[in-house]
Every structure is written in C-alpha cells, then in structure tokens.
Amino acid sequence: xxxxxxxxxxxxxxxxxxxxxxxxxxxxxxxxxxxxxxxxxxxxxxxxxxxxxxxxxxxxxxxxxxxxxxxxxxxxxxxxxxxxxxxxxxxxxxxxxxxxxxxxxxxxxxxxxxxxxxxxxxxxxxxxxxxxxxxxxxxxxxxxxxxxxxxxxxxxxxxxxxxxxxxxxxxxxxxxxxxxxxxxxxxxxxxxxxxxxxxxxxxxxxxxxxxxxxxxxxxxxxxxxxxxxxxxxxxxxxxxxxxxxxxxxxxxxxx
Amino acid sequence: xxxxxxxxxxxxxxxxxxxxxxxxxxxxxxxxxxxxxxxxxxxxxxxxxxxxxxxxxxxxxxxxxxxxxxxxxxxxxxxxxxxxxxxxxxxxxxxxxxxxxxxxxxxxxxxxxxxxxxxxxxxxxxxxxxxxxxxxxxxxxxxxxxxxxxxxxxxxxxxxxxxxxxxxxxxxxxxxxxxxxxxxxxxxxxxxxxxxxxxxxxxxxxxxxxxxxxxxxxxxxxxxxxxxxxxxxxxxxxxxxxxxxxxxxxxxxxxxxxxxxxxxxxxxxxxxxxxxxxxxxxxxxxxxxxxxxxxxxxxxxxxxxxxxxxxxxxxxxxxxxxxxxxxxxxxxxxxxxx
Numbered sequence: 001x002x003x004x005x006x007x008x009x010x011x012x013x014x015x016x017x018x019x020x021x022x023x024x025x026x027x028x029x030x031x032x033x034x035x036x037x038x039x040x041x042x043x044x045x046x047x048x049x050x051x052x053x054x055x056x057x058x059x060x061x062x063x064x065x066x067x068x069x070x071x072x073x074x075x076x077x078x079x080x081x082x083x084x085x086x087x088x089x090x091x092x093x094x095x096x097x098x099x100x101x102x103x104x105x106x107x108x109x110x111x112x113x114x115x116x117x118x119x120x121x122x123x124x125x126x127x128x129x130x131x132x133x134x135x136x137x138x139x140x141x142x143x144x145x146x147x148x149x150x151x152x153x154x155x156x157x158x159x160x161x162x163x164x165x166x167x168x169x170x171x172x173x174x175x176x177x178x179x180x181x182x183x184x185x186x187x188x189x190x191x192x193x194x195x196x197x198x199x200x201x202x203x204x205x206x207x208x209x210x211x212x213x214x215x216x217x218x219x220x221x222x223x224x225x226x227x228x229x230x231x232x233x234x235x236x237x238x239x240x241x242x243x244x245x246x247x248x249x250x251x252x253x254x255x
Numbered sequence: 256x257x258x259x260x261x262x263x264x265x266x267x268x269x270x271x272x273x274x275x276x277x278x279x280x281x282x283x284x285x286x287x288x289x290x291x292x293x294x295x296x297x298x299x300x301x302x303x304x305x306x307x308x309x310x311x312x313x314x315x316x317x318x319x320x321x322x323x324x325x326x327x328x329x330x331x332x333x334x335x336x337x338x339x340x341x342x343x344x345x346x347x348x349x350x351x352x353x354x355x356x357x358x359x360x361x362x363x364x365x366x367x368x369x370x371x372x373x374x375x376x377x378x379x380x381x382x383x384x385x386x387x388x389x390x391x392x393x394x395x396x397x398x399x400x401x402x403x404x405x406x407x408x409x410x411x412x413x414x415x416x417x418x419x420x421x422x423x424x425x426x427x428x429x430x431x432x433x434x435x436x437x438x439x440x441x442x443x444x445x446x447x448x449x450x451x452x453x454x455x456x457x458x459x460x461x462x463x464x465x466x467x468x469x470x471x472x473x474x475x476x477x478x479x480x481x482x483x484x485x486x487x488x489x490x491x492x493x494x495x496x497x498x499x500x501x502x503x504x505x506x507x508x509x510x511x512x513x514x515x516x517x518x519x520x521x522x523x524x525x526x527x528x529x530x531x532x533x534x535x536x537x538x539x540x541x542x543x544x545x546x547x548x549x550x551x552x553x554x555x556x557x558x559x560x561x562x563x564x565x566x567x568x569x570x571x572x573x574x575x576x577x578x579x580x581x582x583x584x585x586x587x588x589x590x591x592x593x
Contacts, residue, residue, distance in 0.1 A: 007385045011371075011378055018373040018414075082368030085334050086430075090386040091357040097386065247336045250284055 004092065005100045012104035030062035030112030031119050037061075037182060038124045049213060052128065055120040056212055057181040060205050062112025063144060064181070067105045067151035068172045073165040074101060075155055084159075085252045088243060094159075095239045099152050099232070106148035113140055131214030139211045142224050143204025149228040149235075150200055156235040160246035179205055200227040273307035274438060274469045275314075275331065280304050280340035281493075282326050300326040302493035303340065308471060308486075313464045315484035316473045319590055323493040324473040325364075328440050331471070332362045344438055358388075361436030363427045365446035372416040376407055376426050379415060380433065387434035401429035404459065421452040428459065439463065441472045445479060457483055477583035487582075491590045504585045511536065511555040513580050516563060517546045517573030525549075528566040534559045537588055546573060552580070552588060 016022055037058040041051055075098075078084040087097050120126040130136045158167050176182060178195055179202040185193055196202045200223075207220035246252050282301040287293040301323040308314040316324045329335040331342055333353035341348070347355040371379055377398065384394045402408045405425035415423065424444065431439060441460065445453040453476075460483055464470055474480050480487055481501045488498035497504060529538045529549065534557025541548045553559050560575065 003391065004385050007382065011374060011382050014378065015371060015373045081370070081372070082364075082366075083371065085329075086362070086369055086383070087386070089332050089334055089357055089362055090383075091354055091388060092386050244336065247334060250335055252334055 008100035034116040059113040059116035063109035066109030102151035103148040135211035139207035146200030149231040153231040275308040315487040318490035361431035363431035365443035377411040511553040514551040519571040
C-alpha cells in the first residue's frame with residue numbers, strides 16, 4: 001500500500017512538472033498572493049510580527065489554493081483523458097489512488113511556503129525570524145497532510161459530478177477567510193468559528209504561526225492530524241456511495 | 256470469501272459453464288435538461304440481452320455506433336450498473352462482487368484516450384502495474400515482456416504525447432495485459448490503426464486466445480470479426496438480432512448470392528423498384544467515391560440481374576458482379592442500414 005502511494009505521488013509530481021505552462025503558473029501564483037497580502041498589510045501600517053504572520057498566512061493560502069482548485073480539476077482531467085474509468089476499473093480501492101494524487105498537489109503547494117517567505121524577505125524586506133524552526137517545519141508538514149486530506153475528501157465527494165472542478169474553485173477563497181489565513185478568527189462572526197474548527201487548515205495555520213512566534217504547537221498539531229484522519233475515514237466511507245452513484249448515472253466518462 | 260455463482264472453469268453435469276454470462280440485461284440512461292422546468296429524457300441503450308461466452312472463446316459483438324456494445328462491455332467490467340438483469344464474469348456477479356471481477360479482467364479500448372500523455376510509456380505501465388497489484392519483483396520482467404509483445408521496445412522511455420495512434424493502441428494492449436487477465440475485453444481495439452498494425456494486433460489477439468485467454472471483442476471491421484471470432488452476436492438498437500459462428504450468420508441471413516451493381520447517380524424510386532422484384536430479398540445502397548453500389552441480396556436459385564438492370568433505366572452503370580455473401584452482407588442485412 002505504501003509503495004502504491006509513493007509511486008502514485010511521484011508520478012503525479014512528474015506529470016505536473018512536465019508542463020512548462022503549469023510549471024510557470026505554479027511558480028508565479030504564490031508570488032501574486034504574497035505581493036497582494038504584503039502590500040495590504042504594509043498599507044495598513046503593519047510591522048514586525050504582524051508582517052511575519054501575514055507572510056505565513058499567504059504561504060498557507062498557496063498550499064490550499066494549489067490543492068483545492070486542482071483536486072477536483074484533476075478528476076475532471078482524468079475523466080477527459082479517459083483514465084478515470086481505468087482507475088475505477090482497477091482492483092485497488094479508489095480512495096487509495098486519489099489520496100496520493102491530492103497529496104502530490106499539496107506538496108507542490110508547499111513550494112509556495114518557501115517562495116512566499118523568500119519573496120517577503122528579499123523583495124519586501126520582512127524579517128523572517130522563526131522562533132522554533134523544528135516545530136515550524138513539523139507544523140508545515142502536518143498542514144500539508146491536513147490540506148491534502150481535505151482535498152482528498154473534496155475530490156472523493158465530487159467524483160460523480162462532471163462539473164466537480166467548479167466546486168473546488170468555489171471553495172478556494174471562503175477557506176482563506178474561514179481558516180484565518182489572513183485575518184484572526186476572532187474577527188469573524190461567532191457562527192463561523194465552529195466551521196473553522198472543523199477544517200484542518202485552521203489548526204495547521206495556527207500551529208505554523210505559533211511555531212514562528214515561539215508558542216506551543218502540540219494541541220494545534222494534534223487537532224490538525226485528527227481532522228486529517230477523520231477526512232480520510234469519511235472519504236473511504238463516502239467513496240463507496242459516490243462511485244456507485246457514478247456507475248448508476250454513468251458519469252465516469254464524458255460521453 | 257464471497258460465494259461464486261458457479262465454478263466458471265469447470266464442467267457442471269457435463270455442460271460447459273460460461274465464463275461470461277449475461278441474462279436479460281438492460282441499461283437505461285437518464286438525463287435532464289433545462290434550468291427551471293427540467294425535462295427528463297431516457298435512452299434505452301441495452302434492452303434485455305442474453306448471451307454467454309465459454310472459457311478460451313473469442314466472442315465478437317458487432318453493431319453500428321450507438322447499438323449498445325460499449326455499454327454492455329462497461330457493465331461487464333463494472334464501470335456501469337445495469338438497470339435490470341444479471342451478468343457474471345468468471346462466476347462473480349458484476350454488481351455484487353465488482354472487485355473480484357476487476358482483479359480478473361482486462362479492458363482495452365480504442366482511440367487516443369486512456370493514457371497519461373505527459374508520462375513515458377514505461378511510466379504508464381509502471382503505474383498501472385501498481386494499480387493492478389502486479390508483484391514488485393515481477394513488474395520489470397512483465398513490463399519488458401509486454402513491450403516486446405506489442406513492439407514498443409526501445410520507445411518505452413519516450414513520452415506518450417509523442418506516440419502515433421498505433422503506438423498508443425499497442426501501449427493500451429500492454430496495459431490491459433499487465434496482470435495476466437483471464438478475460439480480456441477489447442472495445443474496438445483496431446480503430447485508427449494502419450493495416451500492418453491491425454494485422455499485428457489480430458495476431459496478438461489470436462496468440463492470447465491460444466494461450467487460454469477468453470476474449471470479448473467489439474469491432475466495426477467485418478474481416479476482423481470473420482478472421483478472429485469463434486462466435487458473434489450482432490447487436491442493433493440495444494438488442495441482439497442474431498448470433499452464431501461467422502459461417503452460421505452468413506448462411507442464416509443471406510443464403511443466396513449478392514449482385515453488386517455500380518451506378519453513377521441512383522435515381523429516386525430505383526431502390527423500391529428493385530426491392531419489389533421477384534427473387535430479391537433486400538437492397539442496400541453503399542457510397543463508394545463518385546459511384547453508388549446497389550447491393551442486391553437474392554433468393555437462392557433466383558436470377559435477377561437482367562431485371563435489376565432494367566430498373567436502372569437511363570442511369571450510367573459501371574461494374575456488375577455476382578458473388579457469394581460475406582459476413583458484411585449478413586451484418587448489413589441484420590442491422591438494416593449500410
């Protein structure tokens with residue numbers, strides 16, 4: 001099983017790395033996010049830890065965007081190139097094939113973390129002083145897994161819909177807001193907070209910020225991991241229903 | 256351990272048990288249109304078909320576009336759920352035991368799709384070998400064997416996006432055979448392949464059957480079906496209109512000869528007049544370049560050539576040939592359109 005996950009993850013990275021257009025977009029996209037956020041914060045007079053927090057938030061935005069928009073779009077691409085049917089027709093459980101696909105997207109997104117921080121340091125002169133580097137790296141890895149698993153649940157839940165790509169695109173910006181990537185959760189209406197607590201990126205984001213500023217990260221990391229596991233289990237359960245529905249409605253192929 | 260419907264590879268009570276068994280299978284597609292007043296539409300793609308395929312047999316499904324061939328195959332390989340009826344492959348029910356079926360069958364379809372274009376042929380095969388649980392130790396040997404079989408050795412490290420259609424098709428076949436399936440479904444595998452490639456493909460399929468693989472093949476090419484298939488079912492409008500060996504079908508449908516008349520500009524009413532002649536069973540018109548060819552299927556012993564010529568009046572007539580019926584004649588007559 002581990003071999004299957006690793007091979008699929010590696011081949012998906014290979015697929016993504018071989019398009020010059022995708023590659024260029026992937027390189028530039030996080031820098032646009034970062035630039036917008038840094039300019040907004042600078043215009044509002046932010047400095048010091050507030051700017052570092054903005055840099056970290058912008059970097060996680062990139063990870064989420066890479067995963068959410070491409071998770072459901074990738075299924076559409078598989079459908080268009082006729083490989084979705086082959087994945088479903090294989091004896092390997094479908095969730096095991098989708099998990100490494102979304103994980104590879106989150107990995108590509110992790111690049112945005114590095115790019116954003118370097119962009120902030122060298123273009124905007126933000127001092128990147130990470131108080132606890134080990135916890136910072138660990139939090140980033142767990143956040144990548146959490147976001148990958150949320151993308152997995154999203155992809156599995158939409159596999160029967162031919163226009164699933166639109167759902168991923170529609171969720172991109174609300175998650176930026178709800179998970180506190182740019183603004184503190186305390187500023188959001190009270191009814192939004194329970195939704196935020198159910199989203200792994202909220203806890204991952206909090207862990208990365210806490211690690212950068214030298215606070216404890218254990219609770220946030222455990223919450224992020226627990227939610228990632230819950231998404232995985234839920235995805236396994238949902239996949240059976242969704243695949244049967246797709247087989248009934250004949251939506252695995254475009255025609 | 257799921258219960259098998261029957262031991263598919265054994266004789267039961269002296270009767271051979273089918274490897275593929277289809278009973279009263281139907282499939283209806285439902286779709287709806289419109290934003291507010293949604294209109295539902297139903298298309299009956301497969302309407303209560305029955306057939307069975309024995310172990311080691313090469314069974315052909317022939318039919319025009321939209322006849323229900325691909326829908327039938329997709330139900331058998333568990334990609335579509337039947338609306339009603341029942342089907343089993345190697346004794347496993349395609350609805351209740353999909354994973355058991357998937358482990359044991361291979362699926363190859365024609366055309367450009369179904370491959371990862373940005374990966375090399377080798378990476379495509381590596382990936383599908385993982386998906387089909389080919390043991391890691393065997394993967395390298397198996398992949399090289401298959402590359403050799405389909406003639407892609409030396410090209411396997413090139414990206415698939417640079418492959419010709421024939422190379423893609425051969426890669427499809429290698430992919431479908433990775434896990435040594437007991438039953439192979441070939442859905443129009445020779446579509447778009449050049450004649451040499453198609454001949455090689457037919458040789459490969461023959462070799463697979465000789466080694467015991469059961470094959471269900473759909474094709475538009477009559478000579479392919481005639482050359483390869485042990486038995487054929489002709490499907491039209493979602494129903495099986497006839498089945499048997501290629502020779503049976505030729506005998507059953509057109510027991511008389513066929514008169515082919517090349518005409519430049521068939522006038523209105525000619526077909527009806529020829530059809531009305533005594534001794535004529537059916538008439539179809541085929542377009543061949545500038546000319547049309549009247550294919551007149553004749554009752555055994557009847558002589559109609561002179562009468563047909565007189566029906567053509569002032570039309571310019573080319574070659575006139577009388578020949579024995581082919582599988583294509585049988586097919587055209589069964590399906591009803593040229």
